[in-house]
Amino acid sequence: MPAPKKNGVQTVWFQNPPVIVATATIVGSKEGQGPLGHTFDKVVEDGYYGEKTWEKGERRMLAEVMNTAIQRANLQPQNIDYLLAGDLLNQIISANFTARDLGIPFLGLYGACSTMYEGLALAGMLIDGGFAENVLVGVSSHQSTAERQYRYPTEQGVQRPLYAQRTVTGAAAAVISRQGNGPVITHATVGRVIDLGQGDPMDMGAAMAPAAADTIARHLMDTGRQPEYYDLYITGDLGTYGRELAVKLLQQKGYDLSSRFSDCGVLIFSPEQDTHAGGSGCACSGVVTCGYLIQEIRAGRLKRMLGVGTGALLSQISCQQGETVPGIAHGVVIEGR
Structure with missing residues (x-):
């Protein structure tokens, strides 16, 4: 069973x-x-x-x-x-x-x-x-x-x-x-470790984008939902270039999410702050989700979102030994009530 x-x-x-x-x-x-x-x-x-x-x-x-x-x-x-x-x-x-x-x-x-x-x-x-x-x-x-x-x-x-x-x-x-007032978590999609051979530890967006695209596509296939079901698809910290890559990879899989795909690492800094490709780190998706995104859902401006936390599974030792950078992405559906 x-x-x-x-x-x-x-x-x-x-x-x-x-x-x-x-x-x-x-x-x-x-x-x-x-x-x-x-x-x-x-x-x-x-x-x-x-x-x-x-x-x-x-x-x-x-x-x-x-x-x-x-x-x-x-x-x-x-x-x-x-x-x-x-x-x-x-x-x-x-x-x-x-x-x-x-x-x-x-x-x-x-x-x-x-x-x-x-x-x-x-x-x-x-x-x-x-x-x-x-x-x-x-x-x-x-x-x-x-x-x-x-x-x-x-x-x-x-x-x-x-x-x-x-x-x-x-x-x-x-x-x-288990009970109370606030947005609810309705689904979770556990990601796979994806590695397409990117080995530059500075370019984490490129390393994580394939995992993000894989998890988003798998979530839509698992649930049978159309892309329009969610108001927002938001990744953790792909940054400017990683977001662009994830959008292209999803288009190759048959999903055009470009109009409703955002990234916490892109949102948290402005171009004038000179953070290069944007933000990263555990706190990147953490503070944007627990701050801005939850506030948007509570206010009713955002009804359904698929948040996809992205991670580069590298260490200083793996980099020194010439390993590539594996990526992971976990999806969670958060909805207002």
């Missing part, structure tokens, strides 16, 4: 759609100066956020949004069944140490920049499966911590190519519950 909540090959549907009851966001100064600056809860001018290191500053941001989301849901940490969180640092230390302080049963996630949507998908499964009443999902990233881990010492000031993206400094959290 097929799994009763499996919809096609890679998609699941939720019989009792989990509710996004509360969200919280915090960003750095450059993100706050961008076109979505007014949609974030807090803008931090100091990259250290009052701490001694950038890593501790990132951890403070993550802890703050998690506590804020819990408070907005009128809950206490002990009311949260599971914490699902991750970041870009080795061994997801931002999430690990924050989980230590919160004391909530913890499942650490690493999906690179797709982690927010991976968390939303898993939260939906836990709740609709009857295993949880409330799940907290959170992510963080930081330009200065990620840059020196994945690329070059920050102090070196290495010039980046124009197709590179800037890691978003910030953190986002969402409380997903």
